[in-house]
Amino acid sequence: MKIQSRRAVIVLFLLGFFIFGIVFFVSSYLKNASTWVFYSGNKHIYKNGRISTGTIYDRNGLTLFSTEGGKVKYNSDKTIRTAVMHAVGDSEGNVSTGALYAFKKQLSGWNLVNGVYHGNGSGNAISLTIDAKLCAVAYEALAGRHGTVGVYNYKTGDILCMVSTPSFDPENPPKVDPDSEEHNGIYMNRLLSSTYTPGSVFKLVTLAAAIDNISGVTDRTFRCNGTLKIDGGKVTCPSSHGKQNLSEALANSCNTAFAELAIEAGANQLQAYAQKAGFNSVMYIDGIKTAQGKVDVTAASKTDLGWAGIGQYTDTANPATFMAYMGAIANNGVRVTPKLLLNSKSKQTSVLSPDTADKIKTYMRNDTILNYGERNYPGLHLCAKSGTAQINGQQPNAWFAGFLDRKDCPLAFVVVVENGGAGSKVSGPIAGKVLQEAVKTYAGKM
Ligand SMILES: [Zn+2]
Incomplete structure (x- = not known):
């Protein structure tokens, strides 16, 4: 009896050990298999x-x-x-x-x-x-400058164009010198992974906060003499724009008018509308995480709040996220998250009321007609905003963002050229070329 019970204990012990081993293996497999299989030593892959x-x-x-x-x-x-x-x-x-x-x-x-x-x-x-031929048009339009072009369908979320420069031919990868200007961030997809000071394109966020929170703002007159004095600080405008209504203030990209609006809407509202526009959060594009643009005016002085309202202070923006905000304005306030896989589904988020989105759309359309010139964008029905984002001691980053207000070709876009200079002069023509090509290919077929 004694021997038998000792044997039973040993068998039980071995069995327990065996079961423990199985459980350990299965749980490790479930947890780590996807990592193991993608080890670069796996000759199947x-x-x-x-x-x-x-x-x-x-x-x-x-x-x-x-x-x-x-x-x-x-x-x-x-x-x-x-x-x-x-x-x-x-x-x-x-x-x-x-x-x-x-x-x-x-x-x-x-x-x-x-x-x-x-x-x-x-x-x-x-x-x-993506449409590879459209990407090639964008790549050539960037003409060796560093930056990014993104175009997407604001109804379906399909990204048609996603180009980042500098790039290289994957068949002949260069020996990358990380310290050289030529190779600066060559592996980074600037549309998804970069953040830049937004400058005046951010006025489209301040505009939404102002329309919803300052009563009578759409009927108001603004006066600009080139400087807005605020509690000992000041916000300056490149020129003195004189008397203007809200739509003209956007077309003039008037700094003093928009600083005034940011201060009047208040830090809490500017912060809330920046979050709605996608700042301070990331997007997942079929699982690929974007960089996070940031706006933080919680501790800003009045002057700083004014500068934040015109896209300076500590504001940064991710180009893909900003493009999605353009899509939301075009799409009655509903943001369709951009996507890269043809058979995947996009997330939809309501970020602005249809009424507010419609007002901003009208002003952006007016901006193209008054400022950027219909003859430069013939037939596109373009709604746009430029940004010339000042950065200390360097040429400004040139932004141009917006959308086509067309049911037959619902495209939103963003173009950034690093240290490019004036947004509408440098990035505007790149957007124009790519959008004309997209309309030629897709109008009525999307
Ligand atoms: Zn002004």
Whole structure:
């Protein structure tokens, strides 16, 4: 009896140990399998450290990346390869926001139950929302300057154009010198991952706060003599705009009028409307996280609040998030989150009342007619706002953002050229070129 019970204890102990082992293995598998499978030593997915599985198409079925027998191929056109490099990614995985890295699960066909299963040994195919030819137009329009161009459908969320410069040909990756100006942030997708001082494009946030919180503001007259004195501080305007109504103040991009509006709406409202516009939060574009633009006026003096209302002070903006705010104004106040996978669904968030969105839209349309010139944007029905964001000791960043007020071609956009100079002069023509091309291809077909 004694021996038998001792044996039973040993068996029970071994059994317990065995069960513990199984539980440990299964839980580790569930927790870590997706990390294990994407170790660069996995020869099913990587060859010599390069991703060697899957196919990536643009929205029109153009092949951007493919693998044949473990050999990696990009599009045959060098300009297209370079223009879509940040969207597709490089095979070394340096561009962490690129499809090759961000969608590697879909590309490899890997899942928890079946593991890496490739029917024909070349992984899965995914289709991106981008139009590679449109990206090439944007890349050429940037003409070697550093910056970004984004265009998206504000009804469906499809990103048609996503270009960031500097870029490189993924078939011949350069030896990157991180200290050189030429390669500054070359792996970063500036649309998704950068933040810049917004300057005057931020007036579209202050405008929303003012319309909703200052009674009679749309019928008011503003006077600008070039300087607004505030409690010992001041906000200055590049010129003295004289007498203007709210719509003219936006078209003049009058600093003193908008500083006055920010102060009158108050810090709490400016903060709240900045959050509604997407500041202080990130967007997830099919799981790819954007950088966070920031507005914090909680401890701002009156003068600082004035400067914050015109996109200076400590304000920073992420271009993709700002583009989505443009989309919300165009789309009756409903923001459709941009997306990159053709078959995914977008999140919709109401950020402005339809009435407020409509008023801002009218003013932005007026801005194009009075200021940027219809002849520069013929037939687009463009609503826009420029920004020339001052940064200490450098040429300003040139912003141009807005949308087409067209049911047959519902596109919102953003263009930023780093240290480019005046927003409407530098970034406006880039937007014009890309949007004309988009209208030619898609009007009536979206
Ligand atoms: Zn002024």
